[in-house]
Amino acid sequence: MSVETANVRTDRTLSEQSPLGAHAPRTQRTGESLAFNDELHLQAHRWLVDESYLLDAQDYEAWLSTLASDIHYLMPVRVTTALGAGYTTAPGMAHLDENMYSLSRRVARFATEHAWTEDPPSRLRHYITNVRTFRTKNPDEIVVDSAVLLFRSRGDINEAATISAGREDLLRRTATGWELARRTIMVDESVIRMQNLAIFL
Amino acid sequence: MTDQSGVLNDVRQGMIPAHIYNDKELFDLEKERLFSRSWLFVAHESEVPQAGDYVVRHVLEDSFIISRDEKGEVRALFNMCLHRGMQVCRAEMGNASHFRCPYHGWSYRNDGRLIGLPFHEEAFGGEEGFKKKGQTLLPAPSLGVYNGLIFISLDPNAEPLEDFLGDFKFYLDYYTKQSAGGIELRGPQRWRIKANWKIGAENFAGDMYHTPQTHASVVEIGLFREPKAEKRKDGTTYWAGNGGGTTYKLPEGSLEDRLRYVGYPDDMIERMKGQWSQAQLDVIGQDGFMISAASLFPNMSFVHNWPRVEEDSDDVHPFISIRQWQPISENETEVLSWFAVDKNATDEYKELSYKAYLMCFGSGGMFEQDDVENWVSLTNTAAGSMARRLLLNGRMGLLEDGGNVVEPLTNEQYSGPGSTRVGYSEYNQRELLTRWADHLERPIEAAAQLKVGMTAVRKTSKSGSASSCVAAEAPIDEAAETVLLGA
Numbered sequence A: 001m002s003v004e005t006a007n008v009r010t011d012r013t014l015s016e017q018s019p020l021g022a023h024a025p026r027t028q029r030t031g032e033s034l035a036f037n038d039e040l041h042l043q044a045h046r047w048l049v050d051e052s053y054l055l056d057a058q059d060y061e062a063w064l065s066t067l068a069s070d071i072h073y074l075m076p077v078r079v080t081t082a083l084g085a086g087y088t089t090a091p092g093m094a095h096l097d098e099n100m101y102s103l104s105r106r107v108a109r110f111a112t113e114h115a116w117t118e119d120p121p122s123r124l125r126h127y128i129t130n131v132r133t134f135r136t137k138n139p140d141e142i143v144v145d146s147a148v149l150l151f152r153s154r155g156d157i158n159e160a161a162t163i164s165a166g167r168e169d170l171l172r173r174t175a176t177g178w179e180l181a182r183r184t185i186m187v188d189e190s191v192i193r194m195q196n197l198a199i200f201l
Numbered sequence B: 001m002t003d004q005s006g007v008l009n010d011v012r013q014g015m016i017p018a019h020i021y022n023d024k025e026l027f028d029l030e031k032e033r034l035f036s037r038s039w040l041f042v043a044h045e046s047e048v049p050q051a052g053d054y055v056v057r058h059v060l061e062d063s064f065i066i067s068r069d070e071k072g073e074v075r076a077l078f079n080m081c082l083h084r085g086m087q088v089c090r091a092e093m094g095n096a097s098h099f100r101c102p103y104h105g106w107s108y109r110n111d112g113r114l115i116g117l118p119f120h121e122e123a124f125g126g127e128e129g130f131k132k133k134g135q136t137l138l139p140a141p142s143l144g145v146y147n148g149l150i151f152i153s154l155d156p157n158a159e160p161l162e163d164f165l166g167d168f169k170f171y172l173d174y175y176t177k178q179s180a181g182g183i184e185l186r187g188p189q190r191w192r193i194k195a196n197w198k199i200g201a202e203n204f205a206g207d208m209y210h211t212p213q214t215h216a217s218v219v220e221i222g223l224f225r226e227p228k229a230e231k232r233k234d235g236t237t238y239w240a241g242n243g244g245g246t247t248y249k250l251p252e253g254s255l256e257d258r259l260r261y262v263g264y265p266d267d268m269i270e271r272m273k274g275q276w277s278q279a280q281l282d283v284i285g286q287d288g289f290m291i292s293a294a295s296l297f298p299n300m301s302f303v304h305n306w307p308r309v310e311e312d313s314d315d316v317h318p319f320i321s322i323r324q325w326q327p328i329s330e331n332e333t334e335v336l337s338w339f340a341v342d343k344n345a346t347d348e349y350k351e352l353s354y355k356a357y358l359m360c361f362g363s364g365g366m367f368e369q370d371d372v373e374n375w376v377s378l379t380n381t382a383a384g385s386m387a388r389r390l391l392l393n394g395r396m397g398l399l400e401d402g403g404n405v406v407e408p409l410t411n412e413q414y415s416g417p418g419s420t421r422v423g424y425s426e427y428n429q430r431e432l433l434t435r436w437a438d439h440l441e442r443p444i445e446a447a448a449q450l451k452v453g454m455t456a457v458r459k460t461s462k463s464g465s466a467s468s469c470v471a472a473e474a475p476i477d478e479a480a481e482t483v484l485l486g487a
């Protein structure tokens, strides 16, 4: 199929393009990925692995405390477009486009006794791999790429569901450790094969 | 094929054989007799605003390119190359002046017309061997547009869309015509759920009864400024034309007060007053009801709600969502969920409304999460042999002798069309299932066939027996043109 795209290519990040991203930090990566024995990379990797254990255990209160107050947590809708179209996400539409308040509402909901979708709870396993770390112009902020595969099993006999995604995170150093300040989740399917996103990636 | 008349009769009595929510034979019948002729929503004009814009949408297994051609006309083209059947367009959306088949390179304009045929002379003997002129990708047999909503039907003799919508148009305007600008649609989010498609359509059509239970958590976390779930019983269910829905009862006040109460800013209220009929305004301003969820038979639904979305603010922000329950099998549905917003609204309103949508509905919505859990579980349970012994009672609102628990509102009490009642009931679910039964009972007529490159249109019976040439119609170029223009 030959396509003359009318959509202008843009150099703006997806977080910048989001109608709900005005509050988000804008720090970008610089230079090459860090060596795997670089102290910053080791800290970033450890942070992601620790986070995956929190998410597997659905310890969402603890997870929330690892997020920066200006967090932008974005999972765009992916679309299949012709090669060269210049975009692979649905314009103006995401699966999740969250700030601290909306994330806190999601977490609060799970803490009620009436979040039926997670009662009984899913068995979750977040597999984190392909981690690489970049410096930014800010010495206290780093950008971390990772791949995540989420395995979710619900009920006794239901088939399990999986989601594969790439993530770009902005981590910020604080007095008490690293905080997640921005996450963009590029899910690898245009049709999600999971009954809902009552999970975090 | 199993005789389903017993099942259909039970459904008409409001008794629901539980297996209808997970039954392969019934699903085959739905494909053959319902989705082959009903009007089905595929896209909104705002998704293809410019010449050349297209989206690809499905009706069961059939893929259609919904495109806007160079003249600005919206087309629905069966996404299959006329040569050897390759899928012509494999992207979901984009902008193209023409589509070139990757297999042998036939190319089509974005209005469907075949314009490029490699080695036409050498391979086919030119126009004499194969008339390139007048060939076009197969258009959807019927196409209709209302408020920019594009519907197609696989039945060339489908009744006009507006007749099909009937009095439901009155309610459709609340969702899709809040100003002369109409809506713009964003999305869809798409995800697959292991649930039968009918369950969601029924739920959105009239299930106010599930709200206090299923959605208790959303109230508890302060998404609503009051315990709204409990208030559902004060609202109404209405059925009009081929669709129906639910409303909330609004507190006392003027039209403006009541629209402000659900979060509409004054500029939008002014445009609504200029756009809607007196009766449409009176349902809100006089009768005190605000539309909530709705379904249009068979598988399109709507949501309108007004949550709090900002910390430390009691303000609520309305959002509208449109969705389609696209059947995949008897136990799987692809949900397509769009965010809709008035085109003339301010950017600030659009952002907050979008935020409200994402928090409540769609793939990540907090309302939706608990709904789907129920529907998946219901579908699972409906698969077995015990479910065949169970006739579920879907008669809420009816007494055993057939009388009504609550009588419909009179013309003095209610300004809108259709049949409207206060309180919990399952009239609307029964309306949907009765239409479903009517379709499943009625055999389909043979569909016309197009012989590519030949001039006759032939009819075959559904069984596939090779029937004779019933109708030799106009040459394809004219026939195709007629369909396209008639669209």
Ligand code: FES
Residues within 6 Å of the ligand: B081, B082, B083, B084, B085, B086, B101, B102, B103, B104, B105, B106
């Ligand atoms: S199948 Fe499309 S050109 Fe041959």
Ligand SMILES: [Fe+2]
Residues within 6 Å of the ligand: B203, B210, B211, B214, B215, B367, B371
């Ligand atoms: Fe619900």
